[in-house]
Amino acid sequence: MSGGDIAGLIAAGVFAVLVVFLALPLIKLGKVFDETTLAIRDVSKGITPILEETTVTVQEANKQLARVDSITSNVAEVTGNVNSLVALFAASVGGPLIKIAGFSAAVRAAIRGGRELADDSSSTQAKSKKKSTGRRARKSDY
Numbered sequence: 001m002s003g004g005d006i007a008g009l010i011a012a013g014v015f016a017v018l019v020v021f022l023a024l025p026l027i028k029l030g031k032v033f034d035e036t037t038l039a040i041r042d043v044s045k046g047i048t049p050i051l052e053e054t055t056v057t058v059q060e061a062n063k064q065l066a067r068v069d070s071i072t073s074n075v076a077e078v079t080g081n082v083n084s085l086v087a088l089f090a091a092s093v094g095g096p097l098i099k100i101a102g103f104s105a106a107v108r109a110a111i112r113g114g115r116e117l118a119d120d121s122s123s124t125q126a127k128s129k130k131k132s133t134g135r136r137a138r139k140s141d142y
Helices: 003-141
Strands: none
Touching: none
């Protein structure tokens, strides 16, 4: 064996050690990839029923929302009917009630006015009696 053969053997040995040294992390990385693959399979097996349940839940929620929409439209229709009924009642009963209220206010004003006239005339008569009696008394003094 010559020196070149020995150097070749040493280089081959170093290269083999380097390959083994680099192969160990690659083997460990392969194991990590295998575990990751298994974990993804487990998650996908577990997530499929969850997605199916979510789909059913969303479908049921959509059905309930459709029911709520119909209830809301019915409530809006009833509200419109009540508003129309109130307007009709106000128009049919409100007019005569306003007329009755105006008439009663006019009657009250007339009664008050009659009383005030009566009070004024009685007070005017009392004043004139006082004046006439005062004049008579003064005339008799002369």
